Amino acid sequence: MKNIRNFCIIAHIDHGKSTLADRLLEYTGTVTQRELQSQTLDDMDIEKERGITIKSHAIQMDYEMNGEKYILNLIDTPGHVDFSYEVSRSIAACEGALLIVDAAQSIQAQTISNLYLALENDLTIIPILNKIDLPSANPEEVTDEIMGLIGCDYDDVLRVSGKTGEGVHQLLEHIVNRIPAPVGNEDGPLQALIFDSVYNPFRGIEAYFKVVNGSIKKGQRIKFMATNKMYEADEVGTLKLKQNPKAEIKTGDVGYIISGIKDAREVKVGDTITTFEKGATEAIDGFEEVKPMVFAGIYPIESEDFEELRFSLEKLRLNDASLVFEPESSAALGFGFRCGFLGMLHMEIVQERLDREFNMDVITTVPNVSYHGYTKKDPDTMILINNPSEMTDPMIMDRVEEPFIKASIITKSDYVGAVMTLCIEKRGEIVGQSYLTSDRVELVFNMPLAEVVFDFYDRLKSVSKGYASFDYHPIGFRASKLVKMDILINGDMVDALSSLIHDSNAFYIGKRMCEKLRELIPRQQFDIAVQAALGAKVIARESIKALRKDVTAKCYGGDISRKRKLLEKQKEGKKKMKQIGRVEVPQSAFMAVLKLND
Structure with missing residues (x-):
């Protein structure tokens, strides 16, 4: 156990985490030159295209230093805020963390957030300045920022280039010398922390774990403590680029287990594995059920594809246990599913994967968050409102509560005014403001989550010229x-366009939505009224004028009554058409609400 080192990498999106991981794999000989490719640990097309890590990965490297052999377990983590629970479990499985900061971009909000997670878990932090080969790199200034953030010395900050490989050998030595070996009771009952799982279509769910106490052997009867389910360990092993089966995984090591589980919901990230006989009585701290934050309806464009969409979502959930969905129907869109996501990025990824992996053409409704409702009759019983259509009559509601978040925004001092204006417009309350350096500011706001769901991130990037991180x-x-x-x-x-909004914004949002729909709904043979209403009270209206044929064109002069007769006849026809006509709402209208400020 003294020669094992478990570490993770903390970095903001696009700070070179996956590239540096490639160099570590290459320099330890874990991956041959032929197997090595750019972003080796990111195996999804979307990850490579967007340059982000969506699924965390783990890989074991063998390293020899001063004639002694060491096992280095790298537990890769996603960089985006939506996957922060997965990050927290990966961090809990480690003893050390590499804090990577881009020498050109400096410290970002997500880096600080994950750094605090690592410090709460008492991890040893190795600060690394990456991308020092870039012409725009500013190593001295960024080193000062890192020193101010974690209170280290100048010499503690390693200067590395993931692209050229400069400084990677020194980094490997620092990992061995500075990160402590895992501690645990080798003879105690088995306790293993699950930090990730993937679906194998031939063998079921593969759970990735770190053994905290005891050991796990092939063929053992095991129990998952959160679900109380029993299984047999058909195969255990360590994670190289390909799986490496072993007879036993001992305390402190990281590995995988295959036990023929077919349902992803039975393997929960943060759960504890123990043995069936003489197992541990207490689970490892920190387990939580992952709760969806953002909800949206997903409907097939062709109604006969409903079962196909169900099948696609079920297959997708095997790889993504945090996706929640249940059937629902809409008068405007027919049958579909109400889906719960961890955040907006997670929602985008699910949509993209449905399109790429299952060729599903879907309509996604306006995303919204969960609210807590309380009635006047029973003010202590909470009603969960996931969909605006579930909101009962306001006359019988005592109060409605909405989820709030603490938002941390790091930006250049030039854009503080614009960022503050945006956050206050989104009903944010400023909690703190601190200068990290002379021209970088951290702003902390308490804000309603519902306001962040609507176009907040795009507008933040535009008001800060792309310099703000959130x-x-x-x-x-x-x-x-x-x-x-x-x-x-x-x-x-149109129930799919209903929304729960704050009273102060209702008139503005209603007016903008009506204007947007007037642009997007094609003109018909009759006048169309587009209205926004709060209960029975209409607060905004726009009219889409009818397409009209010039019926008087054939009249050359003559009596005016002839023209009037033709116009009256046309008017009657339009009136009849309005009674029987139906308006098709185009797909773009359902997402237009997100871009009301364009």
């Missing part, structure tokens, strides 16, 4: 004056 975590629910706004088209309510 991170958040939930801080609970607060009572707010929320109203349900319905959109009526020709007097018919």
